[in-house]
Each structure stands twice: as structure tokens, then as C-alpha cells.
Amino acid sequence: MSHDMNLTLQVWRQKNAKAEGGFQTIKAQAISPDMSFLEMLDVVNEEIIKDGKDPIAFDHDCREGICGTCSMVINGRPHGPKERTTACQLHMRSFKDGDAIAIEPWRAKAFPVQKDLVVDRGAFDRIIAAGGFISAPTGTAQDANGLPIAKENADLAMDAAACIGCGACVAACPNASAMLFVSAKVSHLGLLPQGQPERFIRVRDMVAQMDAEEFGTCTNHGECEAACPKGISLENIARMNRDYLKGKLIERPAVAGGGGV
């Protein structure tokens, strides 16, 4: 007994970064509910290629929720209807036979569309390059338990490190803010002893790069947290703001009569 589905896709097609894009209606026939969303697109692309036409361009790599490249807005939601699920891990059983599905790229000034569903997320790489690292002294490796880390901090750092840099937070935010992403990267290093030497400079430099990339400002909508496939918490933003302020105070040049922190 077959439960295959027939669907109508409305897919954003755009030849290149300069071209004007638009939605194209494409039929997806005989789709198994056990396929992932990307496998469904593969099947659709095979048909398009058989017809001698240009297949739908979309990013993907790991197809197991790790790399963060499968960025697409499905029916108005980054990564689609399922919570904490990347597009590559979304199964077609989340849809019904006969459904119409709208598929669009991330929409943000800082993520220009390259082709169809593919956007350039190089802005994230440049933010990481601005401060998402620690200085590591050379020499023999330290004893594993020579650096005690409080369990609570270890857990929070691990939670923040779950960010896969997919950009769903930016795509979901009405301001296209990258605060959730940046704060996750800041937190996972700033909570650990190894991240302390650059802790405040890191925040300053990553935030400066974020602004230079023209991401919007955070006005606490919280859409980012809801859309994040890894459940990154808004608390990271609050933590980053505190570090940012401390960084600013530390930077402030000493003036006569100026109060200390």
C-alpha cells in the first residue's frame, strides 16, 4: 500500500544575485512520507533535469542537522513547521497529500541570494573571524583535570556550542538581527576558562563586525529562539549584553575623578 503524496511547490527561483526572482509552481509527484525535505527536492530536481531545465539550487552538506547549510524558509518558517528540526531532518510526513508548500531563501540584507534558495552567509564567517577564537599557548598539553570548570558553566557553554550557524535566527527576526548567533558564539567561549583572555575584546569585535555586516538590531521579539533548530536560548543575548557593557567600561580611558567599575 502506497502512501505517496503529490504536492504543489511554490519555489523561489532567481538566476543570480543581480537577477529579479519570483515564485515558480512545480509539481512534486509520488513523494514518500519517509523522505526528508531535501530528498523530496532531489526527486523534483531529477525530473527538472530530465526535462532539460535548470534544477532548483539549494545548499546542503551533512543532511543530519550538523552543518547548518540547508537554509530555506518553508511555508513562512525557517527550516519549516517542526520545532528544533533543520530542513534536512524534516520528513515529508509532516505534510499531507495535496498540500501546497512555499519554499524561499533566507531574507536578509546581510545574506544576499546567490541563486534560488542559496544565500551567501559569509557575513557569519567574518563575524567568527573577528573574535570567535581563543589564544592557545604552545607547549605540552595541560592535564585534562588541571582546569576545573563548574558544571553549570560547562553545561551552558555546551548548550551555546550547539549553534550550527544556519542563520535561521536572522531569517526569523523582523529586524534580521544576528544577536542570537553572535551571543551563542560569545557564550560558548566566554563561559569557559580558556575563553577568558579575549572575553571582552571578543564581544566588542564580533559586535562591531555584526554591525558592519548590516544585520539589524535586536528589539526582543524572540522569534530567533523559536526558530532555532538547536534551541539556543535568548539568555545568551542577555549574557552578551552584560559582557559588552563591561568591555566598554574597561575600555573607557581613565579620567581624573572617573569612577571605577
Ligand code: FES
Ligand atoms: S544539511 Fe547540514 S544541517 Fe542540514
